[in-house]
Amino acid sequence: MLILHTEQLFSITLKDLNEASVKITGILREDMIGTDFLNYFTEPQKAREVYQQVFEKNFVADYPLTIRHINGKLTDVLYNASLYKDNYGKVLGVIATARDVTQQKLLEKKLIEYKHFFNHSADFSCIANTQGYFEILNPNFEKVLGYSEKELLDNKFVYFVHPDDVESTQKEVDKLKTGAVTINFVNRYRKKDGNYLWFDWNATPDTATGKLYAIARDITEKKKAETNLIQLSLELARSNQDLEQFAYIASHDLQEPLRTISSFVQLLDKNKSETIDEETKEYFQFITKATDKMKNLIRDLLAYSRVGKSIELSTVDCNIILKEVIAEMDTSIKESKAQITSAILPKVKGNEVQLKKLFQNLISNGIKFRKKNSIPEINISVEEKETEYVFAVKDNGIGIEDKNIDKVFLLFQRLNSETEYSGTGIGLAICKKIVAMHGGKIWVDSKMGEGSAFSFTLPK
Ligand code: ADP
8 A cells, every 4th residue: 555645746756655565666665755656667657647547536446557676576466546635625645555466467368378279279179067068169169060159059069979979978978977087088070061070088077167178189080090901901801811711622622633643643553564664654753743742732731721720729838849849750850860959938828739830840941951961950949028938949051041031931932942852832831820820920030051040929
């Protein structure tokens, strides 16, 4: 509060003031008394106008001014002043009070900033009430959905939600009533033109009023991409299935005529061996060789198409299956004098038959593709990672040329000559399929002439 001496209107001197005035200016009471009142304002001219008004109307109400502290700090105030008279009505001065509105002004400024965000955000921001209506919407709703503000406010918000999403939306909103702090959900919103947009919502309630503060993001494009991806992978799965079915039927049905050919060749060879000449005999040998090869091809192709058909999973102890594989390969191990060593292996969740086949194929390749005049050494190791095991089957064999590294897992791909190394080129394709079916990856590191390491992962 200030009491001002106003004998002369244009030099307004301070007569007295209270403690709050000292605080706001930072100047002692005795130092302020007698000084020009206008000194303490950032806009003295405006402060002077206040006093002109007081004399014209006897008072002034809530006049905005800014007071400067000696340390430079500014305080926004609302000024109220009235004339101060003696018993005879003679004007003695002016009594003035100022209310500090700095905080209020800051809030207003913040509010304007928020409003700016609200109005110009690319998201959809709104406040909804407990009756299920929007109360405030940012302009994006009108702009993107194509409705007028009135249409948006006059209908319950579920009116705009896709019929299939109404129930789930209601469920989410109900969660807030039972104390959820925020909810996050997606639903489809109908545009005026009938098309739908996918909205990803984040909402939080104001516990005092029960109102819902919600922000939505348009994720329509993302959803579209996701749907396309699902569609594509479904199509891929279907065409893979078709292909497997085809391979299965083809290989199965091919066996029959092949059996007939080879048995008649055998009959001819046996029954007519005296009457046929050496050249014809040689031709028969070629035919037998070719039919044998075809038998193997068909056998392996059938095995390939069968992987994935049995999907029975159990806990498999890899140490046990490795032991069984080695026992079954006894002949070729003895013949080649192969040395097989292994680390202690883990138990994994998988299909026992197929995991056995995986180890068997990798180990038998390690033996088969050995260097001439050398004893094959094969080591099986495992590394435990956070979510998976990385197995490796390492050999000291002929190795694989860099340029062929990617080819070895393809169906029917063989890198070496038939006469040197027999095979159908299906073994590693089967390995790849088995590992993929178990949710893992397979790859090979190799150096020509030094050996190969086939690694594969199995999830824990
Ligand atoms: P197959 O053994 O019937 O030829 P695979 O699918 O098992 O068929 O292997 C494909 C090709 O990859 C083989 O023909 C061979 O050239 C190469 N390969 C596989 N394993 C090894 C290995 N351990 N060392 C060198 N080459 C290998």
